[in-house]
Amino acid sequence: MNLATRFEARFGRTPAGIWRAPGRVNVIGEHTDYNDGFVLPFAIDRFTTVAASIRTDRTVRVSSTFAPGDVVEVDLEGLQPGDISGWAVYPVGVLWSLEQAGHRVLGMDLLLDSDVPVGAGLSSSAAIECAVAVAANELFDLGLTGPELVLIGQRAENEMVGAPTGILDQSASLLSSQGHAVFLDCRSQESRLVPFPLMEDGLTMLVIDTRISHSHATGGYASRRRSCEVGADVMAVAALRDLSESDLSEAAGLLDEETFRRVRHIVTENARVLAAVKLLESQGPRAIAPLLDASHASMRDDFEISCPELDLAVDIARDAGALGARMTGGGFGGSAIALTNNDDVGRVTESVTSAFASAGYTAPAIFAVVPAEGAGRVE
Known part of the structure; x- marks a missing residue:
């Protein structure tokens, strides 16, 4: 049964149309976005799809194919943060946000479907929003x-x-183009497309979903952000984007050891994004592999957002032939990516799966992704 037919069965009318938005992997540039820095994500060929129609009242009815028969009803009138819980906060939050920006909207009937893994660090929430x-x-x-x-x-x-x-996740989902990554300056919000020709170069980007779920609304993410704000205050800059690697020796003398490491990750990660863009435009995807490795080490050791499952996935993937690998997303679980020659995909997949079994971890989900088109109407 297609989504339009399911919508009609759920809400008793035909949808006005069907739209979709992709999840994303971040090639490089982790936690740099809220520091006014640089990021380089691409949209993946995994999507959240929504069948939608306008209502004549102010009620939003939201349902999904992954919660059959469950319809959440919310009145937009007087809606405030904290009034909604559960996954419905993402679609309803968009309508609330539109109103906060001065756009008067009516209620909607929304039916969502998605093949973006939840909690995998692939931006399933932003795909819903977009x-x-x-x-x-x-x-x-x-x-x-x-x-x-x-x-x-x-x-x-x-x-x-x-x-x-x-703004990383929404930018990747909305601004991407097939076969390209999005180079985004999070301060100016300017972006440009950077060629990412995986297939033409005989490469595969593997996603290794550790099945360790994470949430950005919990404390680990927020505490890292606070550390960055403290570092910027002490260094007397508007944001860590304004520091370069030459400033790190001064920062080491002014900051406590943990805050310094948080700052060092952001500063060096921004430099890695800029280097990756130059290499992609001059040499192609193979050339960025060492930057992926260095990024993971920085997230593991300086920002401390990795976990044993992610470290194992990255280490084994490299040992099995991946050119470069790193965790992707906010951290504390989720997924790793491994840039791999097409001929080595089977060996990398088997090696990581076997290593997880030997360690007693939940079996990972491993699949290839390609740079996909951004959000838009499909029917």
Whole structure:
């Protein structure tokens, strides 16, 4: 049964259309976004799809194929952060965010489907937000641009969900193009597409989902953000984006040891993003492999957002022939990515799976992704 047919069965009418938005992997640039820094994600060929129609009242009815028969009803009138719990906060939060930005919207009927793994660090929440955002933008004839919708999604995530995230995830989902990564300056919000020709170079980007779930609304993410703010205050800069590697020796003398390591990760990670963009534009994807390895070491040792499962996935993937590997996403679980020659995909997959079994870990989900098109209407 297709999504339109399911929508009709659930809500008793035909949807006005169907829209979708992709999840993402972040090639490099972790936790740099909320420090006004640089990121390099690409949209993946895993999507959240929404069938949608406008209502004549102010009620939002939200349902999904992964919670059959469960319809959440929310009144937009007077809606405040904290009024909604559960997954419905993501789609309803977008409509709330549109209103906060001055756009009057009516209620909607929404039915969602998704093959973006939840909790895997692949931005399943932003895919929901962006699918609903492009649907609402079209149905209410708001005329908002991609970058404007990015900020709508971010506000929903920050204020309704309570997750202190930057604009990386929504930018990847909304601004991507097939065969490219998105180089994003999170301060100016300027972006440009960077060629990422995996297939043409005989390469596969493997995602290794550790099945260790994470949440951006919990304390680990927020505490890292606070450390970055403290580091910027002590170093008398607006954001850690304003520091270069030449400033680290001074920072070491002014900051406590833990805060210094947090700052060092952000500063060196920004440098790695800029280096990766130059290498992709001059030499291609193979050339960025050492930067992936260095990024993981920095997240493991300086920012301390890895976990044993992610470290094992990265180490074994490299040992089995991956050119470079790193955890991706906010950390504390989720997924790793491994840039791999096509001929080595089977060996990497088998080796990681076997290593997880030997360690007594839950079997990982391992699959290939390609740079996909950003959010838009499909029917």
